Amino acid sequence: MEHPKKIFISCGELSGDIHGANLVKNLKDLIPEMKVFGLGGDNLDSLGVELIAHIKDLSVVGITELFSKFKTINRTRRKVKKLLKEKRPDICILIDYPGFNLWLAKVAKKENIKVVYYILPQLWAWGAWRIKYIKRFVDKAIVILPFEKDFYKSYGVETEYVGHPILDTIQNSEFRIQNSKTIALLPGSRDEEVKKMLPVMLIVAKRLNSIVGGTFQSRYKFIIAVAPGVDIDLVNRITQRIYPVPISSGQNSSRFHRDKTQNLLKESCFALISSGTATLEAGILGTPMVIIYKVSFLSYIFAKIVVRIKNIGLVNIISGKEIVPEFIQYNAKPDKIAAKVRDLLESPEEILNNLANVREKLGSKGASERAAKIIAQVIEELITSTKVR
Secondary structure (H helix, E strand, C coil): CCCCCEEEEECCCHHHHHHHHHHHHHHHHHCCCCEEEEEECHHHHHCCCEEEEEHHHCCCCHHHHHHHCHHHHHHHHHHHHHHHHHHCCCEEEEECCHHHHHHHHHHHHHCCCEEEEECCCCCCCCCHHHHHHHHHHCCEEEECCCCHHHHHHCCCCCEEECCCCHHHHCCCCCCCCCCCCEEEEECCCCHHHHHHHHHHHHHHHHHHCEEECCEEECCCEEEEEECCCCCHHHHHHHHHHHCCCCEEECCCCHHHHHHHHHHHHHHCCEEEECCCHHHHHHHHHCCCEEEEECCCHHHHHHHHHHCCCCCCCHHHHHHCCCCCCEEEHHHCCHHHHHHHHHHHHHCCHHHHHHHHHHHHHCCCCCHHHHHHHHHHHHHHHHHHHHHHC
16 A cells, blocks of 8 residues: 655654654554654654754743743744645644644644644643644544543544553563662753752752761662753752762663663662653652652642642552652642651552552553554555545
């Protein structure tokens, strides 16, 4: 069969870039002659995807950072709109990044381009009113959390569930209790997150160790996992000012970073993590954790208004209850966090059992391959309908 050669892909964050790259790898097996271009990061770039904008220029945290990157994002929108008209891709694949991708879905449909949304935005948590845009402008929705299929189908959205692609990125995920004295610090994948989360985490680290009789007693070893898009100099400045602990950096390679982070989590007895996919990564690897998250005042007020769920950590959302303590915004007080971490370090059994249940709920490996097969089928149907006409 003849395959269309042009696919547009759009993601705006590191996790989307990683999952998008795994998707493209599987699509290449099914559609060898395809040409892929769009928005992404180093992982997609390494596969030969032609990037018209990089995620480091597009990724934002909260309202205030959106303002600071407004011109860049607006310029990218104009570029994308022009490119869709000129290159006429056969299909657009959108990955998360709702603020931009919901707009892109509308533009693509106006150009009569098929739209597949892989890893849908968490509209069940906030912005359910936006589902009307999914229903109107998205031809196929591919979801990764077990409860999302019923949620989106209840609104009339054509939906397929494939399981969580994070399982495809984790090697040797045997579930076991760690016996080391290493504690991992994962302050986020963006500079703005690091500025807010890392100082709190470092103060917690100081509290967990102690000074006895005038002598520093180092009970735990702390290591910071620095994401590829984060300014390493920023991390160094913060650590030197507050608490100089070692850094595990993958600045030269996103793949290297993922491997190093996973190894760090495997070898750690505990982790302090900013909310995000990293909580699932730690959960799958069997690393007890607490979640720490802070945003600007405006972003926090906005979230309080629109967010409809109690917890923000994915491990808690999937569990349907708080199995991992969350310290959000004004509750993110170092002394309070340190006290909780001490308790969990002494008795990790309950949290480990709960994390094991989360892993079971995520499904089996192969989400990227299953998603690729669904997308290939959409493309095949597109070719067939075009021939008929």
